[in-house]
Amino acid sequence: MPPHGLRSTLLACLALGLAVSAAASDPIAYPETRRTDIVDTRFGEAIADAYRWLENDVRGDPEVAEWVRRENAVTNSYLDTLASRAAIRTRLRTLWNYERYGVPRKRGGRYFYTCNSGLQNQSVLLVRDGLDGKERELLDPNGWSRDGATALDEWRPSNDGDLLLYSIQDGGSDWRTLRVLDVRTGKLLDDRIDWVKFSALAWDGDGRGFFYSRFPEPRRGADYQALNLNQQVYYHRIGTPQSADRLLYATPGRPRLNHRVETTQDGRYALVTSSEGTDERFELTLFDLADADPEPRRLVRGLTNQWALAGSIGSRFYFRTNLEAPRQRVVMIDVAARKPKPVEVIPQGLDDLVGATLVGNRLIVAYLGDAKTEAVLYELTGQPAGAINLPDIGTGAGFGGRVGDPETFFAFSSFATPSTIYRFNTATRKMEAFIKPKLAFDPDDYLVDQKFYRSKDGTEVPMFVVRRRTTQPGAPALLYGYGGFNISMTPGFSPAILGWMEMGGVYAVANLRGGGEYGKLWHEAGRLERKQNVFDDFIAAGEYLISSGISAKGRLAAMGRSNGGLLVGAVVNQRPDLFAAASPAVGVMDMLRFTRFTAGRYWIDDYGDPDREADFHVLRGYSPYHNIRSGADYPAILVTTADTDDRVVPGHSFKYAAALQAADIGPRPHLIRVETRAGHGSGKPTDKLIEEYTDLWAFLGHWTGLPAPDKQ
Incomplete structure (x- = not known):
C-alpha cells in the first residue's frame, strides 16, 4: 500500500477523472456567432477575421450587446451547475471582511488615508488633524452610484492640507473627472475638470491652483474606443471654469507623446515627463513657475532613459535613472546650472533599484532582490545610513514624504x-506599526517558498510557491504570470488567493522574463522578437510544478490578466496538454489589430508594430486569436472581460471566445464571462470582485479537482 499522502493524491486524481468525464460527456450548446468573410492581406499573407464585428462597442451596437447577453446566459447556466459555488462565495465574503488601510499622506499637519471596513464596495478617504487627532470622513464614494462602480481614484492634498484634489472613475473606465474639496468644511467646490486620462495631479506652491493632463474630447460615441492622441498639460486656477484653464505644455508636432506633470515641494518648478509608449524612456521639460509666463526648458532630450524624480532641494533635483546603469542608480542634477549634467549620488548595485524618495534629509532607496523588496537609507552624499529592516519576505510600498520632515509611512x-x-x-x-489589520485567519498557517527552475534555453527563473502547511503533494495548482512591460510580480496579499489556498490549492507566481524583476536586461529578454521566452518560461514553470510533485498532471490551471491574459492564450495554444483549466482575463488576444484602439498604440514598445513586416510575422506567430489549434484537446477555459474596459477593449476577448467555441478543440467548456459596469480592473467594487472570484474558483477548482470550502 502506498504512503497515506500519495494514496490520497491518487484517489483525488481518480475522482477528478470521473468528474471530468461526467462533465465532458455533456457538451455545451454555445450561442451561434455570425461569421463574416473579411480577409486582410498583410505582407503577402491572407488573414481571415470572421468576428471583426465583435470589435464594435457593446454600448452602441445592439448585435454585440445581444451576443454578450447570450454568452453570459450560457456561462451563468454552466456555473450554476457547480456545487462548490455557494460555499466559495460565503467563504470569500468572510475572508474579504477585514479592515484595509492605505498609506497616509501628511500635509500641513493633517494625515490623509483610505480605509475600507471590510465589505464596502469602495474605500473611504479619512483625515486626522495631527497624528493623535480624531479621524473624520472626507469622502465616501459608496454613495456615488447605485452599483458601487463609481470609485475614488487618485487624490492629492494641497501643500497646506486645506484643499483636496481628487479624481473620480466611473464604471472602470480610464477616463477621470477631477473635483476639489475644502478639507476644513467638507464642502465640494464648483471646480470640475473633464476628459482627464493617464494624468498626474500636481498642486502649485500656494494651493491656488493645480496642473493636470488631458486629451481632447473624443467624438460622440467614441469615448471607449478612439485612439488616445495629443495629450496636453493645463493649469487650473481654483474658482474658474475649465474653459479658462491655461495650456502649459503640448507637442502638436508629436501627437503620440504623453505628458505627466509634477511640481516641487517649494512650488518653484513644474517638471513634465514625456513618453511615447510603455517603455520607461522619457524626456524631461522644466518650467520655472517664478516667471509670469514660464517657458519650457528641455532638461533631458531624447526618449532614451528612465527618469523618476526622488525629490528636490532648491535647484538640486535627485533622480532615479538607468542612464549608464541598467539596474538603475541615483543622480543629482542642478537645474540652475547653465548646462545641467547628472552627478552620481548612489551607484548601480547588484540588485535592481526600483524606488527612491527624499524624506527629511535622507534618501530612501528600494531594491528588488529576487522579486522581494529591500530598503536602504542613504545620506544625500551617497553614504549608506543603514538598512530598513522589513518584517519578512514581501513587498514594501509607500515611503513618501517631505524635505525637512523625517516622518514617512509604508505598507508591507x-x-x-x-x-x-x-x-x-x-x-x-x-x-513602528501604525495600523495592523485584524484577521479571520492565521498567516503562520501558510508557507511561502521561492523556487528557481530552468526555462527552455537554460535561463534560471524564480517562482513563488505558496500554500497551506497542510497541503499535500500533487495538489491542484494555480500558476499566475505576467511577463511584460518591465512590471515586477512581487509578493502581495489577496483574500481571493487566500480562499484558493484554504481549499487546498497551491498558488504559484512565476517571475517571467519581460518583467522588471532583474532590471532592464530581464525586460529586454522578453519583449519584441524575444516574446517567446516569456511563453517558454511560463510553460517551464508549469512543467516544474508537475515534475517536482508540488502539483500533478491534470491538476494545473493557468491564469493571467491583461498582458498576462495574452500569455495564457498563447501558452494554451502552444501547450494545451499542460493545463487542465485556464483563465485569460482582459487579455490582448488579437495581436494584429491592438494598435487601433484606445491605449493600444503604447504597447508597440513591448510587442512591436503589426504594420512593420518583421514585427508582423512575430506577432502572427503567437497571437492567441489567430493560432487556435483545431484538432487539439484544449483545457477548460473561462475568458473574462468587462464591457467598459477602455484599456484592452473587450473586442479582443469577444473575438477570441467566439473562435474558441467554433473550433474543434475538445469537449471541455470554453466560456466567456463579461462583467457590466466594470473596466480593466481598477475601481472594481468589492461585490463584483467577490462574484468574479467565486466563479473563477468554482470553474478552475472543478477542472483541477479542488474541493469546495465545506468539503475539506
Whole structure:
C-alpha cells in the first residue's frame, strides 16, 4: 500500500477523472456567432477575421450587446451547475471582511488615508488633524452610484492640507473627472475638470491652483474606443471654469507623446515627463513657475532613459535613472546650472533599484532582490545610513514624504500577510506599526517558498510557491504570470488567493522574463522578437510544478490578466496538454489589430508594430486569436472581460471566445464571462470582485479537482 499522502493524491486524481468525464460527456450548446468573410492581406499573407464585428462597442451596437447577453446566459447556466459555488462565495465574503488601510499622506499637519471596513464596495478617504487627532470622513464614494462602480481614484492634498484634489472613475473606465474639496468644511467646490486620462495631479506652491493632463474630447460615441492622441498639460486656477484653464505644455508636432506633470515641494518648478509608449524612456521639460509666463526648458532630450524624480532641494533635483546603469542608480542634477549634467549620488548595485524618495534629509532607496523588496537609507552624499529592516519576505510600498520632515509611512504585505502600515523616522530610524489589520485567519498557517527552475534555453527563473502547511503533494495548482512591460510580480496579499489556498490549492507566481524583476536586461529578454521566452518560461514553470510533485498532471490551471491574459492564450495554444483549466482575463488576444484602439498604440514598445513586416510575422506567430489549434484537446477555459474596459477593449476577448467555441478543440467548456459596469480592473467594487472570484474558483477548482470550502 502506498504512503497515506500519495494514496490520497491518487484517489483525488481518480475522482477528478470521473468528474471530468461526467462533465465532458455533456457538451455545451454555445450561442451561434455570425461569421463574416473579411480577409486582410498583410505582407503577402491572407488573414481571415470572421468576428471583426465583435470589435464594435457593446454600448452602441445592439448585435454585440445581444451576443454578450447570450454568452453570459450560457456561462451563468454552466456555473450554476457547480456545487462548490455557494460555499466559495460565503467563504470569500468572510475572508474579504477585514479592515484595509492605505498609506497616509501628511500635509500641513493633517494625515490623509483610505480605509475600507471590510465589505464596502469602495474605500473611504479619512483625515486626522495631527497624528493623535480624531479621524473624520472626507469622502465616501459608496454613495456615488447605485452599483458601487463609481470609485475614488487618485487624490492629492494641497501643500497646506486645506484643499483636496481628487479624481473620480466611473464604471472602470480610464477616463477621470477631477473635483476639489475644502478639507476644513467638507464642502465640494464648483471646480470640475473633464476628459482627464493617464494624468498626474500636481498642486502649485500656494494651493491656488493645480496642473493636470488631458486629451481632447473624443467624438460622440467614441469615448471607449478612439485612439488616445495629443495629450496636453493645463493649469487650473481654483474658482474658474475649465474653459479658462491655461495650456502649459503640448507637442502638436508629436501627437503620440504623453505628458505627466509634477511640481516641487517649494512650488518653484513644474517638471513634465514625456513618453511615447510603455517603455520607461522619457524626456524631461522644466518650467520655472517664478516667471509670469514660464517657458519650457528641455532638461533631458531624447526618449532614451528612465527618469523618476526622488525629490528636490532648491535647484538640486535627485533622480532615479538607468542612464549608464541598467539596474538603475541615483543622480543629482542642478537645474540652475547653465548646462545641467547628472552627478552620481548612489551607484548601480547588484540588485535592481526600483524606488527612491527624499524624506527629511535622507534618501530612501528600494531594491528588488529576487522579486522581494529591500530598503536602504542613504545620506544625500551617497553614504549608506543603514538598512530598513522589513518584517519578512514581501513587498514594501509607500515611503513618501517631505524635505525637512523625517516622518514617512509604508505598507508591507506578503502572500499570507495583509497590508500593515508602518511609520518610520529617517532621522532616528525608529519604525513602528501604525495600523495592523485584524484577521479571520492565521498567516503562520501558510508557507511561502521561492523556487528557481530552468526555462527552455537554460535561463534560471524564480517562482513563488505558496500554500497551506497542510497541503499535500500533487495538489491542484494555480500558476499566475505576467511577463511584460518591465512590471515586477512581487509578493502581495489577496483574500481571493487566500480562499484558493484554504481549499487546498497551491498558488504559484512565476517571475517571467519581460518583467522588471532583474532590471532592464530581464525586460529586454522578453519583449519584441524575444516574446517567446516569456511563453517558454511560463510553460517551464508549469512543467516544474508537475515534475517536482508540488502539483500533478491534470491538476494545473493557468491564469493571467491583461498582458498576462495574452500569455495564457498563447501558452494554451502552444501547450494545451499542460493545463487542465485556464483563465485569460482582459487579455490582448488579437495581436494584429491592438494598435487601433484606445491605449493600444503604447504597447508597440513591448510587442512591436503589426504594420512593420518583421514585427508582423512575430506577432502572427503567437497571437492567441489567430493560432487556435483545431484538432487539439484544449483545457477548460473561462475568458473574462468587462464591457467598459477602455484599456484592452473587450473586442479582443469577444473575438477570441467566439473562435474558441467554433473550433474543434475538445469537449471541455470554453466560456466567456463579461462583467457590466466594470473596466480593466481598477475601481472594481468589492461585490463584483467577490462574484468574479467565486466563479473563477468554482470553474478552475472543478477542472483541477479542488474541493469546495465545506468539503475539506
